[in-house]
Amino acid sequence: MGSSFGGINTALTSLYAQRRGLDVAGQNIANANTEGYTRQRVNMNSQVGSLSAAMYARTDGLGTGVAVTAVQRLRDEYLENRGRSEHAASSYLSSQSTAYVAIEDTFAEPGDTALAAQLRDMWGSWNDVANNPQLAAPRSALIQQSSTVADQLNGAHEALARQWKQNETQMSAYVDEINTTARSVAQLNDSIVKASASGLTVNELQDQRDVLAMRLAELTGATAAKRENGGLDVFIGGQTLVSGTLVRDVEFVGASRLEDQGVDPVRLQWVDIKQPAQAGGRVGSAIDTMTTIIPNLSDDLDSVAKNLVDSVNAKHANGFSADGSTGLNFFSGTTAGTIKVLIKDPDKVAVSATAGTRDNSVADAIADIGDSATGPDREYQGMIGRLGVASQGSARRAEIQAVVTEQVDAAREGEAGVNLDEEMTNLLTYQRGYEAASRVLTTIDSMLDQLINRTGLVGR
Structure with a gap:
């Protein structure tokens, strides 16, 4: 059976995770107009208790909170390679056209x-x-x-x-x-x-x-x-x-x-x-021109x-x-x-x-x-x-x-660019998650106060 204090850790991990989500969403919003910036996303996984096999091991089947496993950079390498290729060709042709x-x-x-x-x-x-x-x-x-x-x-x-x-x-x-x-x-x-x-x-x-x-x-x-x-x-x-x-x-x-x-x-x-x-690119065009x-x-x-x-x-x-x-x-x-x-x-x-x-x-x-x-x-x-x-x-x-x-740039932007509407939605989501985790922590604190300070007082 889980400890009465176990819920505190569960709520605390949620607070940490939601705050990290808020930080990442804020970073995305701050760099919405930064050249080359790639939007980021918090990856969260639920934590589970020990499942080590033992003859008398017991578990109540509940997890122990949430963990931020990574802050993922949402960039498609295939599109990036394609983008470099198309930009090279565009630079070559535009430079050649300018020369003509x-x-x-x-x-x-x-x-x-x-x-x-x-x-x-x-x-x-x-x-x-x-x-x-x-x-x-x-x-x-x-x-x-x-x-x-x-x-x-x-x-x-x-x-x-x-x-x-x-x-x-x-x-x-x-x-x-x-x-x-x-x-x-x-x-x-x-x-x-x-x-x-x-x-x-x-x-x-x-x-x-x-x-x-x-x-x-x-x-x-x-x-x-x-x-x-x-x-x-x-x-x-x-x-x-x-x-x-x-x-x-x-x-x-x-x-x-x-x-x-x-x-x-x-x-x-x-x-x-x-x-x-x-x-190729601008250099290749200049050499061909010369x-x-x-x-x-x-x-x-x-x-x-x-x-x-x-x-x-x-x-x-x-x-x-x-x-x-x-x-x-x-x-x-x-x-x-x-x-x-x-x-x-x-x-x-x-x-x-x-x-x-x-x-x-x-x-x-x-x-x-x-x-x-x-x-x-x-x-x-x-x-x-x-x-x-x-x-x-x-x-x-x-x-x-x-x-x-x-x-190609539009496809790259759709994959890696910051969408302010989406980030505002994420902010609200993480805000509500943080508030809910705080409420859980407050509720557990109240329960423990009842257990520690008020249990066993009858007859005194």
């Missing part, structure tokens, strides 16, 4: 001041020269307009080079952040493993670590896996970045200019083994410039100018960054096919280059068309991925 938008702004097509319009005006200037071969004014206007085209090509190349350099600068900041964040994850691993081994609750530390792991996923497409001892390993491209308390550093190496990219491609690599780290997108566009722009130089010079060198000069090139350079107008004197502009005549055949033939199916205009239009298609496709993929990421 910046490149499109560089060319500003279509527009009255863009390169396509300037090319049309230049061919129009050649037509004006062909219509008035004896006048110097159209030739002066032609030189000025041709210089504008050359400056446009120079400016487009320089703008691409600046964007490449900006990506390089950003990559240096990304590398510093990756290494710093990885060390923070390792430090939290150390604290979590030690605290868990001591039986302490580490929910808040795990929340901080998950926020850092998500940031690494956005930066590099990193994945993560938990250890049995509570530690978290982080991987980039299947290779270990963080293993328990050990951290491997990464570095950004390669060309420092767009012009050198083909010789020494930029890359993210492991410091210890000097091998490339296959990163190694593929911008260099390819720069090559296409160089091809347009070379086409312009070769097609005009081929006809101009065979013509005769007003002062009888021949064999002169109109443009110099072979790339968008080096193209220049060589002719500065209007009388040096080749107009005629034969010396000493006023025919306009050379000027007219050069003007027709603008309508050629293989001319620089068509080539440039094709380049801008491909850029537009790629940019639009990137933007659409980024939008679709953003929707997927939002859906």
Whole structure:
């Protein structure tokens, strides 16, 4: 049979348990707007008396109260891994889309001041020269307009080079952040493993670590896996970045200019083994922009410039100018960054096919280059068309991925986020439980007072 004092312990354990529940509900409410916080729940189990087998053992079948077995962190690891994966993909696509938008702004097509319009005006200037071969004014206007085209090509190349350099600068900041964040994850691993081994609750530390792991996923497409001892390993491209308390550093190496990219491609690599780290996320997007997108566009722009130089010079060198000069090139350079107008004197502009005549055949033939199916205009239009298609496709993929990421985040929030209505209900539940346990304790106290102080007083 149970002791008369046994009910005190039962009520007392309830007081402890309900108060712990109130504390946890208050912690959830306090952190309802804290980034990365995971709601917690008190797990309670009923305590039972000794059931050890013995010949004369007896039990009344009643328990001995309640015990808080754990403060559970309500986070779904599958959803967390999925969230890291989707955030990595979203970061990659959104960064790539942003890069394409910046490149499109560089060319500003279509527009009255863009390169396509300037090319049309230049061919129009050649037509004006062909219509008035004896006048110097159209030739002066032609030189000025041709210089504008050359400056446009120079400016487009320089703008691409600046964007490449900006990506390089950003990559240096990304590398510093990756290494710093990885060390923070390792430090939290150390604290979590030690605290868990001591039986302490580490929910808040795990929340901080998950926020850092998500940031690494956005930066590099990193994945993560938990250890049995509570530690978290982080991987980039299947290779270990963080293993328990050990951290491997990464570095950004390669060309420092767009012009050198083909010789020494930029890359993210492991410091210890000097091998490339296959990163995704923002870093992967920046590397792809620096190694593929911008260099390819720069090559296409160089091809347009070379086409312009070769097609005009081929006809101009065979013509005769007003002062009888021949064999002169109109443009110099072979790339968008080096193209220049060589002719500065209007009388040096080749107009005629034969010396000493006023025919306009050379000027007219050069003007027709603008309508050629293989001319620089068509080539440039094709380049801008491909850029537009790629940019639009990137933007659409980024939008679709953003929707997927939002859906996954909503599922994560539904599992781990704090619902204030639910927490208020829990507060009331634990409050009523605490009050009831207090009432039980008061009732037992009254019964014991009757037993101890008033029993056996009859006849005195």
